[in-house]
Amino acid sequence: MSTTAPTRSNRQRCWDNRDTYYACLTKHNIQNPPGTDMTGIKGPLGSGSFAEPPRSEAERARLMEQERANDPCRRERDAYEGSCAQSWVRYFV
Template sequence: MGLFSSSGSKTASSSDTGLYEAPGRTSRVKCWDARDTYFQCLDRNNILDALKHEEDAARLCGKESQAFEGNCALSWVKYFKQRRVAEYEKEQLLKKQAAESFPSR
């Protein structure tokens, strides 16, 4: 098992040359669908940060999490979870700035 082994990436495939190919369109769509289903479960259970609240996320959305992790490369899973929090924080900041810029009368 080398430094750059693909054991953590279920979506990459090995070519005849030993190089790894990026997932195709079908694999990406499966990943995105699994991600969306998982995030819907997190939303239903009021969990924003699945990395911070790992135990609750696993307990309440375990089936969805397994599908998400099974259909996406592990690096994508971590990225999407981090991006979810960053997007939420960005949205909250923009709402706050809009409220400060245009106070209601």
């Protein structure tokens, strides 16, 4: 997405693709999107950085790519990430 402010139709496309992606995650009973680095995220007991064993940056990146490659919602995620500003993608996830 460009650096210019999104138009109303751009925002709507982003939201529609986000909703489609989240519906796919729900359909597959996925709570944490595959390939999403949850390091440093605070949340309920059993989630977040304290639930993950320490890994190097390279190892985390490799695991994230591997998870994304096997993501059953990869097509929907690509559409979502391609139509939304990266700051929105990070916020919504």
